[in-house]
Structure formats: structure tokens, C-alpha cells
Amino acid sequence: MSEITELTKKLIAFRDARDWKKFHNPKDLAVALSIESNELLEAFLWKHPEEASQEKIKEELADVFAYALLLANECGLDVTEIVVAKIEANNIKYPIEKVRGSAKKYYEI
Amino acid sequence: MSEITELTKKLIAFRDARDWKKFHNPKDLAVALSIESNELLEAFLWKHPEEASQEKIKEELADVFAYALLLANECGLDVTEIVVAKIEANNIKYPIEKVRGSAKKYYEI
Amino acid sequence: MSEITELTKKLIAFRDARDWKKFHNPKDLAVALSIESNELLEAFLWKHPEEASQEKIKEELADVFAYALLLANECGLDVTEIVVAKIEANNIKYPIEKVRGSAKKYYEI
Amino acid sequence: MSEITELTKKLIAFRDARDWKKFHNPKDLAVALSIESNELLEAFLWKHPEEASQEKIKEELADVFAYALLLANECGLDVTEIVVAKIEANNIKYPIEKVRGSAKKYYEI
Numbered sequence: 001m002s003e004i005t006e007l008t009k010k011l012i013a014f015r016d017a018r019d020w021k022k023f024h025n026p027k028d029l030a031v032a033l034s035i036e037s038n039e040l041l042e043a044f045l046w047k048h049p050e051e052a053s054q055e056k057i058k059e060e061l062a063d064v065f066a067y068a069l070l071l072a073n074e075c076g077l078d079v080t081e082i083v084v085a086k087i088e089a090n091n092i093k094y095p096i097e098k099v100r101g102s103a104k105k106y107y108e109i
Numbered sequence: 110m111s112e113i114t115e116l117t118k119k120l121i122a123f124r125d126a127r128d129w130k131k132f133h134n135p136k137d138l139a140v141a142l143s144i145e146s147n148e149l150l151e152a153f154l155w156k157h158p159e160e161a162s163q164e165k166i167k168e169e170l171a172d173v174f175a176y177a178l179l180l181a182n183e184c185g186l187d188v189t190e191i192v193v194a195k196i197e198a199n200n201i202k203y204p205i206e207k208v209r210g211s212a213k214k215y216y217e218i
Numbered sequence: 219m220s221e222i223t224e225l226t227k228k229l230i231a232f233r234d235a236r237d238w239k240k241f242h243n244p245k246d247l248a249v250a251l252s253i254e255s256n257e258l259l260e261a262f263l264w265k266h267p268e269e270a271s272q273e274k275i276k277e278e279l280a281d282v283f284a285y286a287l288l289l290a291n292e293c294g295l296d297v298t299e300i301v302v303a304k305i306e307a308n309n310i311k312y313p314i315e316k317v318r319g320s321a322k323k324y325y326e327i
Numbered sequence: 328m329s330e331i332t333e334l335t336k337k338l339i340a341f342r343d344a345r346d347w348k349k350f351h352n353p354k355d356l357a358v359a360l361s362i363e364s365n366e367l368l369e370a371f372l373w374k375h376p377e378e379a380s381q382e383k384i385k386e387e388l389a390d391v392f393a394y395a396l397l398l399a400n401e402c403g404l405d406v407t408e409i410v411v412a413k414i415e416a417n418n419i420k421y422p423i424e425k426v427r428g429s430a431k432k433y434y435e436i
Contacts, residue, residue, distance in 0.1 A: 014196050049137075154362060275404070298334055
């Protein structure tokens with residue numbers, strides 16, 4: 001079994017043991033993901049990037065992955081597949097020779 | 110090589126070909142993750158969970174994973190390790206017999 | 219003095235008494251605003267809209283306004299002016315006869 | 328009529344002319360507020376605070392205020408009242424002599 005499938009199974013086992021599936025509709029999972037991303041962001045607030053607590057980053061990034069994996073599962077999406085597809089699309093959207101070294105959005109190129 | 114390591118390598122190759130590493134400090138990666146989580150959330154705005162565009166979910170969730178993987182890499186964190194550690198911690202924080210069927214936060218139990 | 223100017227003055231007095239101006243660059247204020255919006259959003263997580271704690275909404279919405287007002291001040295923006303300008307722009311972007319009763323985005327009309 | 332009441336009335340008139348009240352439950356308004364906060368945050372992504380587009384800040388901050396005002400109205404909250412109450416609570420939570428010049432959270436003092 002793949003690493004991502006295995007992680008997802010563990011998350012589902014944790015959830016189902018608590019009968020929490022009923023709360024996990026895709027909309028609330030997306031809300032939870034935004035909340036956790038912002039708890040992660042809080043590690044950096046008023047700080048230089050290197051001053052953030054590594055412990056807080058670890059804790060909150062784990063929550064981000066947990067909800068992202070549960071949402072992917074709920075929507076029947078294969079993580080590797082969608083990320084690889086996105087990289088391929090971005091390879092076309094952001095041609096190396098045009099964006100090298102610049103942070104412009106593709107519609108500004 | 111593990112699935113997650115392989116995905117991360119692809120993301121880094123995409124980034125380095127464009128010389129974008131200089132933008133990818135952990136703080137801005139966390140900002141990008143929050144922004145992408147909210148583009149994902151937009152798929153659900155003013156809608157019932159099942160009305161969201163599956164295409165938009167796929168696109169934005171891929172971006173969420175991309176920045177989460179890049180941030181984990183930048184901070185030297187192993188995704189499987191931190192998620193498994195979090196599940197174990199939550200197993201203690203949310204004892205099955207106390208939280209079954211309830212969405213209360215651990216400090217409300 | 220206008221209501222908004224007076225509120226802003228109170229927020230600045232609170233901040234300056236603590237010598238916190240040095241942290242309040244526009245980027246970190248925008249990060250703080252996103253974090254507070256998500257603490258507000260947490261009041262609604264896993265819940266129907268009417269189940270949210272009114273107390274939590276009140277607390278977090280106050281923080282949202284505080285950072286939004288401080289950011290407007292930092293950027294020299296007049297709140298009434300920018301909101302009225304936005305309503306006027308949206309009156310053209312979303313013509314009543316085309317969008318009445320529909321939640322479509324302007325580019326989907 | 329106060330400035331904030333007047334702004335809120337204009338936002339409600341815009342909404343009601345389009346029959347959008349039905350979408351504006353407090354949960355979706357909070358979701359919209361988080362999304363707009365993150366569109367604002369995008370003005371600062373990969374940038375130093377002073378490099379952000381003033382035009383984008385103005386546009387997105389106006390949207391933040393619009394949804395914050397509509398949510399306050401939906402929940403029957405008086406903006407001035409809740410912000411002043413929060414400042415007073417924070418005056419106790421963050422005593423000047425203890426926090427002066429430091430960005431620590433109150434539970435770290």
C-alpha cells in the first residue's frame with residue numbers, strides 16, 4: 001500500500017472510532033483546512049521567517065496534511081495524480097524562459 | 110523512493126528550474142498555503158457541500174498539497190512522521206469514550 | 219470626529235502605549251487579519267450557521283475590525299471612501315437584472 | 328445616522344436589490360470574510376511589505392470591510408461597541424508594563 005493511502009487509512013480509523021464522519025462533509029473539511037493553515041501562519045506572525053517555533057510549525061502542518069488528506073479522500077481524489085497534473089499544467093502556464101527569477105503571476109507575464 | 114519524497118522532488122525541480130527558491134522562505138510558503146486553502150474554500154462559498162465544482166476542488170487542493178509539501182521540505186519535516194505523531198497525540202487528547210459522536214473541542218470535554 | 223476615525227485612534231493609542239507599532243507593517247497586519255478571520259470561522263466549524271457561539275463571534279469579529287482598521291490606517295485609506303467606491307464598481311459589475319437571485323461570479327454571468 | 332450604520336445600509340441595499348440575502352447566512356459570510364482576507368494577503372505574497380500593490384490592497388480591504396459589516400449586521404452586533412469592549416479587555420490582558428515592546432501572546436507573558 002502506498003504511503004499516502006496508509007496515512008489516509010490511519011486518519012479514517014481515528015475519525016471512525018469517534019463517529020466523526022457525520023461532521024466531515026467536504027465544505028466543513030475545507031473550512032477546517034483554512035483554519036489549520038492559519039494556525040500554522042500564526043507561528044510566523046510579527047516574526048522573521050527563521051524566528052518561528054519549529055514545534056508549532058510541526059504541530060500545525062500535521063493538521064493541515066490531516067484535513068487535506070481527508071478532503072482528498074472524501075472527494076475521491078488521488079493526491080499524487082492531482083499534484084503531478086498540476087505541475088504539468090504549470091509547466092505550460094509558467095514557461096521557464098519567461099518567468100525565471102520573477103514572482104509574477106502568469107497573467108502578468 | 111517513497112511517494113511523498115518523489116512528489117516533493119518534482120515540486121523542487123519545477124521551482125529550481127525557475128529560480129524561485131529565493132521566494133520560498135517558510136513564512137511566505139505559509140502565506141501561500143493559507144491563500145490556496147482559501148481558493149479551495151471559494152469552491153464552497155454560498156453553496157451546499159455537494160454543489161461545489163469538483164474541477165475547482167481538484168485544482169486548488171493540488172496547490173494546497175504543493176505548498177504544504179514544499180514547506181515541510183523547507184523545515185526538514187517528514188510528512189508521515191508528523192501526521193502519525195499527531196494522530197497518536199490526538200488519541201490521548203480525544204479519548205474515544207468521551208468524544209464519540211460529539212464535535213466538542215478537547216478543552217470542552 | 220467620525221466614528222471610524224475615533225475607533226482607529228483608540229486602537230492606535232492601545233498599540234503605541236505598548237510600543238507595538240514596530241511590528242505593525244502592512245504585511246503582518248494582513249497576516250493577522252487572515253488569522254483573526256479564521257478564528258472567527260472556527261465559531262462555525264462542524265456547525266449549522268445558527269449553532270455558533272454568539273460570544274465567540276463577537277470576540278473574533280472585534281479582532282477582525284481592529285486589524286482591518288489598523289491596516290487601513292497604515293495604508294492611508296479612508297474606509298468609507300473605499301467601501302463606497304467598491305459598491306459603485308460592483309453596481310456596474312453585477313447588473314441587477316442579470317444576477318438577481320443568483321450567486322454566480324461576475325465572470326460566469 | 329452614524330458612518331458605520333450608513334455604510335451598512337448601503338451594503339444591504341446593494342444586496343437586497345439582487346435578492347442575495349438568502350445566501351448571506353452568518354457561516355457563509357464568515358467564509359467570504361476569510362476568502363477576502365486571503366485575497367488581500369495575496370497582495371503581499373513573495374514580497375516585502377512596501378512592494379504590495381496599493382490598488383489591490385484598496386480593492387480587497389474594501390471587500391473585507393463589506394463582509395465584516397454584513398456579518399456584524401446579521402448577528403445584531405454594534406461595531407463600535409464590540410471593538411471598544413475588546414480594547415478594554417485587552418488593556419487588562421496585556422498590561423503595558425509587562426508587554427511593552429514585546430510581541431508575546433498573553434499566555435506567554
